[in-house]
Amino acid sequence: MTILLEIKGLTKKYNAGTVALDGIDLQVKSKEFIAVIGPSGAGKSTLLRCINRLVEPTSGSIDFLGQRVEKANSRDLRHVRSQIGMIFQHYNLVSRLSVLENVLHGRLGYMSSIAGVFNRYSEEDKKKAIALLHKVGLENEVYKRADELSGGQKQRVGVCRALAQQPQLILADEPIASLDPKSSAVVMDAIHRNCTEQGIACLVNLHQVEVAKQYASRIIGIKNGKMVFDGPPEALTDYHAALIYEGKESQMYQQQVAEEQPNPTGRKYA
Amino acid sequence: MKIPISHKATKRNQRLFFLVMIVLFVPCLFYLNLSATQFAEGIARIPDIAKQFLQISLDDLPKLLTELLTSVIIAFLSVVISVIVALLLSFVIADTTAPNRHVAKVLRVIVVVIRTIPTTIWVLLAVASMGFGSMAGVLGLLFPTTSFLIKSFTAQIDEAGKDSVEAIRALGGTWWHVVCNGAIPTLYTTFLALIAFNFEMTVAETVILGMVGAGGIGVLLQEYISYYEFAPLLMGILVVFITLFLLEMMTNQIRKRLNSQAR
Ligand SMILES: Nc1ncnc2c1ncn2[C@@H]1O[C@H](COP(=O)(O)OP(=O)(O)OP(=O)(O)O)[C@@H](O)[C@H]1O
Numbered sequence: 001m002t003i004l005l006e007i008k009g010l011t012k013k014y015n016a017g018t019v020a021l022d023g024i025d026l027q028v029k030s031k032e033f034i035a036v037i038g039p040s041g042a043g044k045s046t047l048l049r050c051i052n053r054l055v056e057p058t059s060g061s062i063d064f065l066g067q068r069v070e071k072a073n074s075r076d077l078r079h080v081r082s083q084i085g086m087i088f089q090h091y092n093l094v095s096r097l098s099v100l101e102n103v104l105h106g107r108l109g110y111m112s113s114i115a116g117v118f119n120r121y122s123e124e125d126k127k128k129a130i131a132l133l134h135k136v137g138l139e140n141e142v143y144k145r146a147d148e149l150s151g152g153q154k155q156r157v158g159v160c161r162a163l164a165q166q167p168q169l170i171l172a173d174e175p176i177a178s179l180d181p182k183s184s185a186v187v188m189d190a191i192h193r194n195c196t197e198q199g200i201a202c203l204v205n206l207h208q209v210e211v212a213k214q215y216a217s218r219i220i221g222i223k224n225g226k227m228v229f230d231g232p233p234e235a236l237t238d239y240h241a242a243l244i245y246e247g248k249e250s251q252m253y254q255q256q257v258a259e260e261q262p263n264p265t266g267r268k269y270a
Numbered sequence: 271m272k273i274p275i276s277h278k279a280t281k282r283n284q285r286l287f288f289l290v291m292i293v294l295f296v297p298c299l300f301y302l303n304l305s306a307t308q309f310a311e312g313i314a315r316i317p318d319i320a321k322q323f324l325q326i327s328l329d330d331l332p333k334l335l336t337e338l339l340t341s342v343i344i345a346f347l348s349v350v351i352s353v354i355v356a357l358l359l360s361f362v363i364a365d366t367t368a369p370n371r372h373v374a375k376v377l378r379v380i381v382v383v384i385r386t387i388p389t390t391i392w393v394l395l396a397v398a399s400m401g402f403g404s405m406a407g408v409l410g411l412l413f414p415t416t417s418f419l420i421k422s423f424t425a426q427i428d429e430a431g432k433d434s435v436e437a438i439r440a441l442g443g444t445w446w447h448v449v450c451n452g453a454i455p456t457l458y459t460t461f462l463a464l465i466a467f468n469f470e471m472t473v474a475e476t477v478i479l480g481m482v483g484a485g486g487i488g489v490l491l492q493e494y495i496s497y498y499e500f501a502p503l504l505m506g507i508l509v510v511f512i513t514l515f516l517l518e519m520m521t522n523q524i525r526k527r528l529n530s531q532a533r
Pocket residue numbers: 014015016018019020038039040041042043044045046047
């Protein structure tokens with residue numbers, strides 16, 4: 001297996017002074033399905049966002065397929081990003097566009113400004129996008145507007161958009177944190193199945209240890225910006241989990257809490 | 271003794287506030303030489319003026335309507351131009367989409383400066399350089415209208431546009447992709463509602479600004495006032511009132527439809 005991503009000494013200090021990441025070293029090989037767990041505020045989102053530089057790292061090096069991401073100019077950065085799909089907790093779809101248009105956005109990274117702005121997607125891309133939607137069970141939603149869908153359906157569109165990039169790596173930042181258990185399973189299945197079939201490596205932030213153990217080929221535990229666990233799911237015992245969530249035990253059961261309070265932050269996801 | 275219930279510091283502040291108001295009010299009254307006799311005389315004249323007002327004349331109606339049309343056209347033109355300029359600049363200024371932070375900062379300061387200068391001053395400046403007429407009206411309105419739109423647009427981009435902007439950026443889109451494929455479709459209805467609101471405001475403004483020489487119906491109204499021609503003045507006021515009322519209803523309708531569309 002080739003090394004896809006190599007992170008060395010990655011540190012991120014936010015302006016406010018919080019050290020979100022404190023010297024992370026991480027190697028991701030192709031086809032790995034890695035779950036990142038850790039308590040709230042541990043730095044999981046920051047880690048994923050540093051990889052495609054939605055957040056600028058403070059120091060350290062990020063090597064993606066031989067390209068130094070942290071030093072890349074804007075053109076090279078675009079090229080790197082086009083090969084890395086991203087799935088967001090709040091789906092981040094363009095709500096007024098059709099489902100198909102949202103999936104086709106995955107092709108923008110390979111298109112010129114003019115071609116993208118005037119929606120000149122190739123017929124080939126359109127066919128592939130529709131096929132992806134069929135695959136995740138959204139064949140009847142292709143021409144619906146994105147904001148007409150349920151949360152679980154929206155996230156499947158998000159997954160298709162990432163897959164449409166034909167990426168080498170997918171970053172998923174708590175893809176199921178706003179979903180009920182049933183939709184969560186559908187979404188996680190869609191991510192896992194497609195990544196495995198197409199040999200895409202995946203880094204997925206999760207709150208629930210059980211879900212991480214169920215899908216991941218490798219688990220990483222992060223706490224206070226430091227990596228505190230790195231190993232196969234079998235090696236992650238209750239002891240380790242407790243250690244990672246020490247003092248924040250309640251967060252291990254995030255999903256159950258979320259069920260009782262479907263709308264804890266006051267935002268509407270449905 | 272009764273039990274106190276209020277927050278002491280808050281109450282003290284409130285008392286102080288009202289005291290200062292009263293203390294300031296008295297010297298202000300004397301400063302402006304407001305006299306009771308002048309007030310009484312004015313009141314006495316009201317029935318007389320009302321009588322003159324009530325002789326509505328339709329004679330000037332065609333003239334009023336053409337001038338009204340001019341006013342609306344002035345407003346329309348300045349809003350259209352402002353929308354184009356504001357759309358281009360908003361995405362350069364908004365934090366979420368700014369391609370260059372320093373450029374954004376400089377532009378933002380310029381917009382603030384433009385906004386602190388009242389519309390009337392802009393029109394007077396335009397009148398001074400262009401001469402009386404519609405040209406001055408459009409030019410003078412351009413600055414405040416554009417800066418208003420830029421301020422509202424950027425606020426929306428930074429608030430409602432963040433998520434889709436982030437998504438397009440993450441998948442390797444160019445700045446144009448981020449703006450045209452991500453932000454604009456997301457903000458389309460919000461922008462339309464803002465533009466409708468702005469148009470309504472600008473029409474009301476052109477009526478007033480006509481009085482300082484910016485062309486349109488305001489010029490006529492100003493003439494009537496200075497020659498004490500109350501009959502056509504009332505007609506003019508009515509025409510303006512009806513237009514603004516209809517416009518308000520229309521923009522409300524537009525906004526409602528947009529909202530129901532966006533759900
Ligand atoms: N934009 C920001 N500005 C300043 N501080 C930030 C910013 N984003 C995150 N932080 C801080 O960095 C730390 C790590 O945040 P991060 O979002 O990476 O945590 P997380 O592990 O994803 O948490 P969660 O599970 O709640 O999503 C936190 O202390 C947070 O307050």
